[in-house]
Amino acid sequence: MSLDDIAELTLKAMLAAIEGDEIALPTLPEVALRVRDDAESPDVSIAKLAGAIGTDAALTARILKVVNSPLLRSGWEITDLQSAIGRLGVVYTSNLAVGLAMEQMFRSKSKTVDKKLREIWRQSLLVAGLCYVICRKRPDLNADQAILAGLVHMLGVLPILTYVDAQDLALGSSDLEYVISQAHPVIGHRILSEWNFPSQLADVPTGYADLTRCTESLEYVDVVQAACILSAPPGSKPFGDVDWNEVPSLKALGLKRSEAALYLEEAALLFG
Numbered sequence: 001m002s003l004d005d006i007a008e009l010t011l012k013a014m015l016a017a018i019e020g021d022e023i024a025l026p027t028l029p030e031v032a033l034r035v036r037d038d039a040e041s042p043d044v045s046i047a048k049l050a051g052a053i054g055t056d057a058a059l060t061a062r063i064l065k066v067v068n069s070p071l072l073r074s075g076w077e078i079t080d081l082q083s084a085i086g087r088l089g090v091v092y093t094s095n096l097a098v099g100l101a102m103e104q105m106f107r108s109k110s111k112t113v114d115k116k117l118r119e120i121w122r123q124s125l126l127v128a129g130l131c132y133v134i135c136r137k138r139p140d141l142n143a144d145q146a147i148l149a150g151l152v153h154m155l156g157v158l159p160i161l162t163y164v165d166a167q168d169l170a171l172g173s174s175d176l177e178y179v180i181s182q183a184h185p186v187i188g189h190r191i192l193s194e195w196n197f198p199s200q201l202a203d204v205p206t207g208y209a210d211l212t213r214c215t216e217s218l219e220y221v222d223v224v225q226a227a228c229i230l231s232a233p234p235g236s237k238p239f240g241d242v243d244w245n246e247v248p249s250l251k252a253l254g255l256k257r258s259e260a261a262l263y264l265e266e267a268a269l270l271f272g
Contacts (some may be wrong), residue, residue: 004182006175011183014163018190025159025187028195031056032101038207039094050081053097060101063093070269071132092144099128105158113161119131121193124151130227131220136259141216149220150227152197156188156205179259181238185209214248222249223243230260231267246263 015186017023030038032141034052038044054060060081067084068077078084085093106121108114128150160183164176188205200220207213208228215222226249232240244250244257256264 006179007135008182010160010164011186014160014183014187016158019162020213023159023163024103025191025194026155028098029101029104031059032098033215035094035101037096041079044090046082046085046090049085049093051117053085053093054081054260055249056105059097059101062103063088063097065098066096066270069272070106071136072270073267095144095148099148104154108161108165113165116161117158120154120157126264126267127153127224127227129270130263131223131267132270133263134223134226134255141220141223143202146220146223149201149224152188152192152201153204153208153224153228154184155191156184156186159191160184181209204226211238211242211247211249218252220248221226222252226240226251226253226255227267230255232264235254 014023018025031052034055035049038049039053053063063081064078065071065085067087072088072091074087078087088096103121106117108117117267128147131146131150132143135141135143157180160180162177183204186207189202192202192205200267204224207219209225211225213221213225225247229239229242229244229250233240244255
């Protein structure tokens with residue numbers, strides 16, 4: 001049986017299991033739901049948003065670390081959540097909080113699955129940091145949305161790894177990587193749609209690996225794709241061996257291979 005057949009059968013089995021409620025799709029963490037609800041409320045305030053985020057000590061620490069990172073810090077250290085929100089803004093903070101709250105989902109009791117999930121989360125943080133660096137000076141794209149797009153672009157891996165582990169499927173590492181690459185975009189799009197994420201974010205998993213995509217205006221899919229190329233080791237597939245002169249997203253964003261090291265260095269400062 002070919003890898004294509006394995007990936008297709010695994011995806012079909014997973015989708016059937018999801019439809020039959022045999023596999024539960026991950027739900028947005030409770031703190032992320034509260035933050036999003038508060039941020040969308042017409043009477044949202046810094047104090048109210050701080051109250052929602054402050055219920056999660058780890059998330060609070062994460063946001064304070066980000067706001068004091070070399071890329072975002074002001075002239076003095078920010079030590080309380082309300083000041084951090086005042087510095088970042090309500091919308092920026094809420095998107096950042098929703099994205100970072102997902103870290104708790106990238107955990108598993110299975111050592112093998114947990115190791116893979118943590119690896120994917122680290123990569124997602126790097127991609128999110130690159131998305132920020134790419135967009136921070138662009139008037140047509142919001143850096144906070146770009147960060148969130150980077151953090152969710154491989155969300156579909158979560159139920160795949162859980163399913164493979166539960167079914168005790170004997171897949172080698174290369175086979176598993178292939179199955180993930182083929183199946184996670186569909187699952188990721190489904191999860192984000194069920195979470196009522198806007199289409200510009202929900203479409204990221206299914207579009208970021210298409211190196212031929214070309215749109216009239218830049219989208220967050222393009223930013224995530226560019227970030228994946230920037231972060232890919234030279235020669236690795238599918239992003240490390242691309243011709244930078246032939247990828248529409250790179251040309252539209254004005255990115256050059258010679259600048260890759262600088263972008264990576266800056267991105268590491270955001271979540272490092």
